[in-house]
Amino acid sequence: MEELFPDKEEKRSHMNLVETVKAAGVVGAGGAGFPTHVKLNTKVEYFIVNAVECEPLIETDKYLCRTWAERIVRTVPVIGDSLGASRRVIALKAGYEREIAALQEAVRASGSDVEIFPLRYFYPAGDEQTLIQQVTGRSVPERGLPSDVGCVVDNVGTVLNIADALEGRPVTGKYLSVVGEVRQTVLLHVPLGIPVLECVEAAGPLISDFALILGGPMMGRQLTDRRAMEQAVVTKTTGNIMVLPRDHYLFKKAALPLETIKRQTRSSCIQCRMCTDLCPRYQIGHQMRPNLVMRNLWREQAVKDNEEYLKLFGDAANCCSCGVCELFACPMGLSPRRVNDYIKGELRNRRIQAPKNPEARKRAFADERKTPTNRLVARLDLTRYYGKHPQECRDLCPDQVFIPFSQHIGKPAVAVKKAGDAVRRGELLAAAAEGLSANIHSSVDGVVEEVTAKGARIRCKAEKATANGVRIRGGKE
Ligand code: SF4
Ligand code: SF4
Structure with a gap:
C-alpha cells in the first residue's frame, strides 16, 4: 500500500x-x-x-x-x-x-x-x-x-x-451514497473537498429543479439555494447526499418561519403527549417533555423570572434535535424540535443552566414506542426512494478540490501550505490548532491555488488521483 x-x-x-x-x-x-x-x-x-x-x-x-x-x-x-x-x-x-x-x-x-x-x-x-x-x-x-x-x-x-x-495513511477520502431522484442510487469513494454537485452528477439526477440534503432526511443539512449547492464540498463527515424535488415536503417544512410555528403551537397543540412518548431522550429517562414546552409557549414572553423560566422550559436543554416529534409524532403537524431550538437559544441568552439528572433510567414501555423506519419513510414521503441499494462503489476524480480547515467540532486547523505549493495526497495541509481541533491533509496530488481562512483550493495534477489512489490519466473517469 x-x-x-x-x-x-x-x-x-x-x-x-x-x-x-x-x-x-x-x-x-x-x-x-x-x-x-x-x-x-x-x-x-x-x-x-x-x-x-x-x-x-x-x-x-x-x-x-x-x-x-x-x-x-x-x-x-x-x-x-x-x-x-x-x-x-x-x-x-x-x-x-x-x-x-x-x-x-x-x-x-x-x-x-x-x-x-x-x-x-x-x-x-x-x-x-x-x-x-x-x-x-x-x-x-x-x-x-x-x-x-x-x-x-x-x-x-x-x-x-x-x-x-x-498503516500510515491519514484521512483523505470519503465513502458516501447518493440517493433520491437519481437514475441510480450510487456509492462513491471520493477525495475530500470534491464538489457535492460532481457527486450528484455521477448518480444522474432525474430532475433539474432539485435541492439537496447532506446526510439523512431527519437531521441532515438542507441546501436549497443553487449557490450554496455549488459551493458545498464533501468533508470528513459527509456520508450521504439526498437529491429531492425542490418542492418536497421536507424543504417546505424546514422553511416555515419560527413565528408561524409559534402561532400554530399556541392555537393547535392538543396536548396529546405523542411528542413526549415517542421522544428518544424521554425514553432513555431524560427530563424531556416537549408537550410541556409546547403547552407553555403562549406565555413565554411574559415570564421574566429565570427560575420560573427554567421550570417551564428547562426540558428543552435536553433535546437532541432528532426530529421524531416534528416529522413523525405530532398529529397536528407542529414542530416541537424548532420550538426547543428556539428555547435553547433563550436559555443561553438568559444564562440559565438547566440542572442535569445523573441517574437517568429507561422508561417503561420505551421498547414499544420506537418509531418504525418504514413508517417514518412513508410519513416523510420518501417511500419511492427506499430500498434501492447500490451495487458497486465508484471512484471519482475531480479537476480541483476545496478542502475546508474546519471539518470537525472545535477550532479550525491552521494552514501550513501557501498558494503555489505543490502537495502530495496525504501531506499535511493545515495543522490542528491548540485545544480541540484536527489535522487536515491534502486529498489529492496537485498545486495549491488559493488559501483562505476557510480552506485551500487545490488544482489536481493532470494525472489525477482518486480517493483510493488509483491514478487515472486525463479527463473524467
Ligand atoms: S404531539 Fe403535537 S399536538 Fe401532541 S402534545 Fe406534542 S406538540 Fe402538542
Ligand atoms: S427533537 Fe428533541 S423533543 Fe423532539 S423527539 Fe427529538 S429529542 Fe425529543
Missing part, C-alpha cells in the same frame, strides 16, 4: 494509537466530526462500533461492513485494547443479513472476541445514546458523555480511518 505520511520519522514516533489517530486527522465519520483522538484518550468497559445507519435511505455503513468486514474486525480489538475495553461490540440492524454474515465470518476466522449486536429497524437506532441504551442497558446522563457510563462509540467509517492511520 502507498505510504502517505511523507515524513517516515514522524510516522515512527506515533507509537501509540491516540497519537497516530491524532496525526492522521481522524474525526467522527458518522456526522458529528468530534476529533477521535480525544475520545480514545480514556479507559472504558465497552467499545461500540456504530454501523447502524441511523437515518433512513443512507447506504454507506452497509457497504463498509460487507466490503471491509475483515479489516473492521481486525481493527476493533486494537482500539478495544487501547481503551481497556473488555466488551467490543459491532452494532448494526438485524436486517443487514449480508453484512452480519460477513462480520461473523471475519470474527470466526480471526478467533477474536468481537460481538455482533443486531438491532431492530427504528429511528434513531444509531443515535449514540439510544445505541448505548440498547447495547448496555445504561442511560447516558443528561448532556453527558458515553464515557460517563463506561462506553466509547465510533462509527464504522471512523474505525476504517483508524485502520488506515495504523
Whole structure:
C-alpha cells in the first residue's frame, strides 16, 4: 500500500494509537466530526462500533461492513485494547443479513472476541445514546458523555480511518451514497473537498429543479439555494447526499418561519403527549417533555423570572434535535424540535443552566414506542426512494478540490501550505490548532491555488488521483 505520511520519522514516533489517530486527522465519520483522538484518550468497559445507519435511505455503513468486514474486525480489538475495553461490540440492524454474515465470518476466522449486536429497524437506532441504551442497558446522563457510563462509540467509517492511520495513511477520502431522484442510487469513494454537485452528477439526477440534503432526511443539512449547492464540498463527515424535488415536503417544512410555528403551537397543540412518548431522550429517562414546552409557549414572553423560566422550559436543554416529534409524532403537524431550538437559544441568552439528572433510567414501555423506519419513510414521503441499494462503489476524480480547515467540532486547523505549493495526497495541509481541533491533509496530488481562512483550493495534477489512489490519466473517469 502507498505510504502517505511523507515524513517516515514522524510516522515512527506515533507509537501509540491516540497519537497516530491524532496525526492522521481522524474525526467522527458518522456526522458529528468530534476529533477521535480525544475520545480514545480514556479507559472504558465497552467499545461500540456504530454501523447502524441511523437515518433512513443512507447506504454507506452497509457497504463498509460487507466490503471491509475483515479489516473492521481486525481493527476493533486494537482500539478495544487501547481503551481497556473488555466488551467490543459491532452494532448494526438485524436486517443487514449480508453484512452480519460477513462480520461473523471475519470474527470466526480471526478467533477474536468481537460481538455482533443486531438491532431492530427504528429511528434513531444509531443515535449514540439510544445505541448505548440498547447495547448496555445504561442511560447516558443528561448532556453527558458515553464515557460517563463506561462506553466509547465510533462509527464504522471512523474505525476504517483508524485502520488506515495504523498503516500510515491519514484521512483523505470519503465513502458516501447518493440517493433520491437519481437514475441510480450510487456509492462513491471520493477525495475530500470534491464538489457535492460532481457527486450528484455521477448518480444522474432525474430532475433539474432539485435541492439537496447532506446526510439523512431527519437531521441532515438542507441546501436549497443553487449557490450554496455549488459551493458545498464533501468533508470528513459527509456520508450521504439526498437529491429531492425542490418542492418536497421536507424543504417546505424546514422553511416555515419560527413565528408561524409559534402561532400554530399556541392555537393547535392538543396536548396529546405523542411528542413526549415517542421522544428518544424521554425514553432513555431524560427530563424531556416537549408537550410541556409546547403547552407553555403562549406565555413565554411574559415570564421574566429565570427560575420560573427554567421550570417551564428547562426540558428543552435536553433535546437532541432528532426530529421524531416534528416529522413523525405530532398529529397536528407542529414542530416541537424548532420550538426547543428556539428555547435553547433563550436559555443561553438568559444564562440559565438547566440542572442535569445523573441517574437517568429507561422508561417503561420505551421498547414499544420506537418509531418504525418504514413508517417514518412513508410519513416523510420518501417511500419511492427506499430500498434501492447500490451495487458497486465508484471512484471519482475531480479537476480541483476545496478542502475546508474546519471539518470537525472545535477550532479550525491552521494552514501550513501557501498558494503555489505543490502537495502530495496525504501531506499535511493545515495543522490542528491548540485545544480541540484536527489535522487536515491534502486529498489529492496537485498545486495549491488559493488559501483562505476557510480552506485551500487545490488544482489536481493532470494525472489525477482518486480517493483510493488509483491514478487515472486525463479527463473524467
Ligand atoms: S404531539 Fe403535537 S399536538 Fe401532541 S402534545 Fe406534542 S406538540 Fe402538542
Ligand atoms: S427533537 Fe423532539 S423527539 Fe427529538 S429529542 Fe428533541 S423533543 Fe425529543
